[in-house]
Amino acid sequence: MDTETVSPIPFLDLKAQQSRIGPALRARLDAVLAHGQYILGPEVAELEEKLAAFCGATHCVSVSSGTDALQIALMAENIGRGDAVFLPAFTYTATAEVPLLLGATPVFVDVDPSTFQIDLNSLQARIADVKRAGKLVPRAVIGVDLFGQPADWPAIRNIAAGAEMFTLDDCAQSFGAALGNERLGRAADATATSFFPSKPLGAYGDGGALFTESAERAALYRSLRTHGEGTTRYEVLRTGMNGRLDTMQAAVLLAKLDxxxxxxxxxxxxxxxxxxxxxxxxxxxxxxxxxxxxxxxxxxxxxxxxxxxxxxxxxxxxxxxxxxxxxxxxxxxxxxxxxxxxxxxxxxxxxxxxxxxxxxxxxxxxxxxxxxxxxxxxxxxx
Missing domain, CATH: 3.90.1150.10 (Aspartate Aminotransferase, domain 1)
Known part of the structure; x- marks a missing residue:
């Protein structure tokens, strides 16, 4: 085929998608410009409600990125120095950098040669390695739903329960996927996803969300994403971060969610x-x-x-x-x-x-x- 005449095939085509959803997208963005609530505007709460309904989760807390979602989830569990966080060796760096940022140690686990999801035998062996060495306390397993497919969450939960560990689903690439008859969002103690533009549901900038069945965790996530605030803006209960989702990004995501x-x-x-x-x-x-x-x-x-x-x-x-x-x-x-x-x-x-x-x-x-x-x-x- 003559390379001078062929048209390019892009890896991702956000322009085509934008053309397809243009009227709805512009209406959503114009609404934000009209009310001017650019931080935690009404679209943020609407998005959280619709995302939770979409995947069947009880609580959704939107945040500023998928990486911040992972960090907030681990911060809420007080995971830090001396703790081991088990995660697959074949994934994006964000999954591993967050434990290190909090002072914990990422413990790498091999992956399945067919599905590329975390290998269960390797996970059990790595937990045993850490226990035998006695230098770290097994605290959490981060399972990654790689490339859009779910990890084996029933098995991961069983393994984690045996070591009394927190389970965190890194669903950055796989929001919308399902295991059995349930969409991802409830498979682990907490689920983190990303709305980076290249993701299946992507914003026009960074964004993310956390899902949980626990009202206590959801409340803690909301506090941590807003500088650790309490019932008022200037009541600071804990060390948090600036991890809110912008209203404009929520508007984009609402148009795309349709x-x-x-x-x-x-x-x-x-x-x-x-x-x-x-x-x-x-x-x-x-x-x-x-x-x-x-x-x-x-x-x-x-x-x-x-x-x-x-x-x-x-x-x-x-x-x-x-x-x-x-x-x-x-x-x-x-x-x-x-x-x-x-x-x-x-x-x-x-x-x-x-x-x-x-x-x-x-x-x-x-x-x-x-x-x-x-x-x-x-x-x-x-």
């Missing part, structure tokens, strides 16, 4: 096209049993890094965007070298050399998805 369910269905349709067209050529994503994915990321596995790099180059030649999530496991990152005990994570270490994410968003056409697959097919044949 079409969110249909967008999840569209992402699933694109994933099925890739599944069919790439079957037998690459390792396509394995589905978590009894689940529905939000398809934040569709990642294939190639045999090795050389093949991955050549396929990515072929996509680039045809003006097709792709990405590598993630090129290096967290325990291999310089920032975490001092806190890692040296345990090998063979699956997480190998994935970075083989993984490649393809475009998947609700405004991707069938023809574009077929073109992506055809380009991969040609690259592997050549």
């Amino acid at each position: 079409v969110f369910e249909s967008e999840i269905l569209r992402r699933e349709a694109i994933a099925r096209i890739y599944d069919t067209e790439l079957a037998g050529l690459v390792e396509t994503p394995a589905r978590v049993p009894d689940s529905t994915s939000a398809w934040a990321v569709y990642s294939i596995l190639l045999p090795n890094q050389a093949v991955r790099d050549s396929v990515q180059a072929a996509l680039r030649d045809q003006k097709i965007a792709s990405a590598v999530y993630y090129p290096r496991a967290l325990h291999q990152q310089p920032a975490y070298a001092a806190s890692h005990d040296g345990t090998k994570m063979p699956v997480a270490e190998e994935l970075g050399a083989r993984i490649l994410a393809l475009p998947i968003h609700p405004d991707l056409t069938d023809a574009q998805a077929l073109r992506v697959a055809a380009t991969i097919r040609a690259a592997l044949a050549g």
Whole structure:
């Protein structure tokens, strides 16, 4: 195909989505400009109510980012120095940096080679390692619903209960996904999500939310997101942070929430096209049993890094965007070298050399998805 005539296929197309929801989006933003309540305006409370209803959670507390959601959740449990927080080695850095910021120690766990979710046998082994060493107290497990699919939350909860640990669902990539007949939001003691623009439900800037079934936790989250305030603005009960969601971002999210369910269905349709067209050529994503994915990321596995790099180059030649999530496991990152005990994570270490994410968003056409697959097919044949 002549690269001079082909049109680009972006990894994410927020302009197309904005065009599609433009009138509703502008109406929402104009309403905020009219009332002028840019911090904790009425749209924030409306969004929290609708997000909770969407996923079936009792309480939703909106915050300024997915990272701040993780931090507030751990701050509320008084997790800090001397505490071990278990989390997968193959995920974004925010999951690991938050425990360190609070003085706790991230303990890395390997991931399942098929679903890339936290490996349960590795989790149990790592908990046993920490208990045997006796230097840290096991306090929390952060399960990450990676790429849009849910982790095995019933099993994670059982393992955590045996060690009396708090469970936190890092649902940054997977709001809208379901495990069994329930959407994520109630699977752990607390659930944190992100509204970064690239997420399935994304704002036009940073944003996030916390979900919980506990009224006490919800009240504590609201205090912590607003400098630890009490019943009045100038009653300071605890050390908190400035972690509120802006009203303008809430307005954007409300407009997007109206079409969110249909967008999840569209992402699933694109994933099925890739599944069919790439079957037998690459390792396509394995589905978590009894689940529905939000398809934040569709990642294939190639045999090795050389093949991955050549396929990515072929996509680039045809003006097709792709990405590598993630090129290096967290325990291999310089920032975490001092806190890692040296345990090998063979699956997480190998994935970075083989993984490649393809475009998947609700405004991707069938023809574009077929073109992506055809380009991969040609690259592997050549």
